[in-house]
Amino acid sequence: MAVALRDGFTYEGYSVHVARDGAAGLRMATEKSHDLVILDVMLPRLSGLDVCRQLRGAGNDTPIIMLTARGQEIDKVLGLKTGADDYVTKPFSFLELMARVEAVLRRASKTIDAVESAQFGDVEVNFKSFEATKGGRTIELSPREFKMLKHFVEHRGEVVTRDQLLDHVWGYEGLPLTRTVDMHIAKLRQKIEDTPSDPRHVITVHRVGYKFTG
Amino acid sequence: MAVALRDGFTYEGYSVHVARDGAAGLRMATEKSHDLVILDVMLPRLSGLDVCRQLRGAGNDTPIIMLTARGQEIDKVLGLKTGADDYVTKPFSFLELMARVEAVLRRASKTIDAVESAQFGDVEVNFKSFEATKGGRTIELSPREFKMLKHFVEHRGEVVTRDQLLDHVWGYEGLPLTRTVDMHIAKLRQKIEDTPSDPRHVITVHRVGYKFTG
DNA sequence: AAAGACTGGTAAAAAGTTGTAAACGGCCTG
DNA sequence: CAGGCCGTTTACAACTTTTTACCAGTCTTT
Numbered sequence: 001m002a003v004a005l006r007d008g009f010t011y012e013g014y015s016v017h018v019a020r021d022g023a024a025g026l027r028m029a030t031e032k033s034h035d036l037v038i039l040d041v042m043l044p045r046l047s048g049l050d051v052c053r054q055l056r057g058a059g060n061d062t063p064i065i066m067l068t069a070r071g072q073e074i075d076k077v078l079g080l081k082t083g084a085d086d087y088v089t090k091p092f093s094f095l096e097l098m099a100r101v102e103a104v105l106r107r108a109s110k111t112i113d114a115v116e117s118a119q120f121g122d123v124e125v126n127f128k129s130f131e132a133t134k135g136g137r138t139i140e141l142s143p144r145e146f147k148m149l150k151h152f153v154e155h156r157g158e159v160v161t162r163d164q165l166l167d168h169v170w171g172y173e174g175l176p177l178t179r180t181v182d183m184h185i186a187k188l189r190q191k192i193e194d195t196p197s198d199p200r201h202v203i204t205v206h207r208v209g210y211k212f213t214g
Numbered sequence: 215m216a217v218a219l220r221d222g223f224t225y226e227g228y229s230v231h232v233a234r235d236g237a238a239g240l241r242m243a244t245e246k247s248h249d250l251v252i253l254d255v256m257l258p259r260l261s262g263l264d265v266c267r268q269l270r271g272a273g274n275d276t277p278i279i280m281l282t283a284r285g286q287e288i289d290k291v292l293g294l295k296t297g298a299d300d301y302v303t304k305p306f307s308f309l310e311l312m313a314r315v316e317a318v319l320r321r322a323s324k325t326i327d328a329v330e331s332a333q334f335g336d337v338e339v340n341f342k343s344f345e346a347t348k349g350g351r352t353i354e355l356s357p358r359e360f361k362m363l364k365h366f367v368e369h370r371g372e373v374v375t376r377d378q379l380l381d382h383v384w385g386y387e388g389l390p391l392t393r394t395v396d397m398h399i400a401k402l403r404q405k406i407e408d409t410p411s412d413p414r415h416v417i418t419v420h421r422v423g424y425k426f427t428g
Numbered sequence: 429a430a431a432g433a434c435t436g437g438t439a440a441a442a443a444g445t446t447g448t449a450a451a452c453g454g455c456c457t458g
Numbered sequence: 459c460a461g462g463c464c465g466t467t468t469a470c471a472a473c474t475t476t477t478t479a480c481c482a483g484t485c486t487t488t
Binding site for chain 2: 129
């Protein structure tokens, strides 16, 4: 069971640590910081409820998802009362657990929404409503273009490498195998520059990357 | 630094109190009620993180913006965990800080009012009595549709992702694993749009989500 | 000045999203 | 227990965005 979950989440790109029993899990969760903890209510040595309670008691507010057997209503209530963020009843599909995990992470990382809007030249962008205008006229930007532009705005004046863009805008890690970034730069220029062939905002820095100047 | 900020915000019409060190700031924030607190992580006598932690620990939920030095990722994470609402990395322009302040204030003030009713186009909705009319004629909305519409109304103009809808409209009550959200959008459009196939209120933003415009 | 490396632009292929119809199951009501 | 309603899931065609491919032009370095 734990092994299957580990493999599943690893495949999904998560980094996973599995503990053999409740005590080991508690130690693990205490010693290192994790984004999320999944606890089975029935665990050898120390029940999931106890682990949860102790973590919370120690001021640890890592999101916790509890796994309970079907119908154990008591567990469910107890689990939530004990401080778990969500629970999943067995049997469950991996997808279901996955969905919960992502939901909990989402809620937990109610992070800051960064820049809300920006303007430069005669262009105005609102990253919340996904609207953009140039000289008062609406321009249509694709999601990727919005994200790229946002990254640029958040790094005005700095040179941004293609690697960085791939990291932050695409979420890829590793090398740019293709010319995708360049492509999107070109498209972005078509839309926000007065003279795309002689850009004033998105400047090419040969052999390095691109620089945004507002 | 603090002086420049005070002058800036005063000029912008805010009333500002500056504290000499962390301890004084904490006292000030505890004794009088403020709309917003700006904390430098590095403060004499009591770090910004501590001030933040103590304020939150005392049940004070005044919005807090943290100032951190560039690259102090740790601070950023800690700050958020400690309960700050946003953070700004130094060096920053006054305008940037200003923008954050307004964003945080906006967010903070928004959480208070729960919408009771709304109207847009020829549609009127009362979220308290769960009644809705379009062009004077009653239209039947399911509970889920009411909830979804309410969320939209509370976020007019913003793009709302499916994830956000799942969080706020579905919550704990079981997470759909498939295209349920889209389905409900379609149904909602059937009921509130003049031309469901060419919607004016619930706009899809490809690859991002939906946007409600009143 | 020439070779090699890098970039811009275009078109077409590939991948991913969305709208809609249809079907299923749960639940309540009559 | 049949009929309806609601929410969910599935399927598929239509559509949008993203990626790839390729050539020509530009910049660096030798």
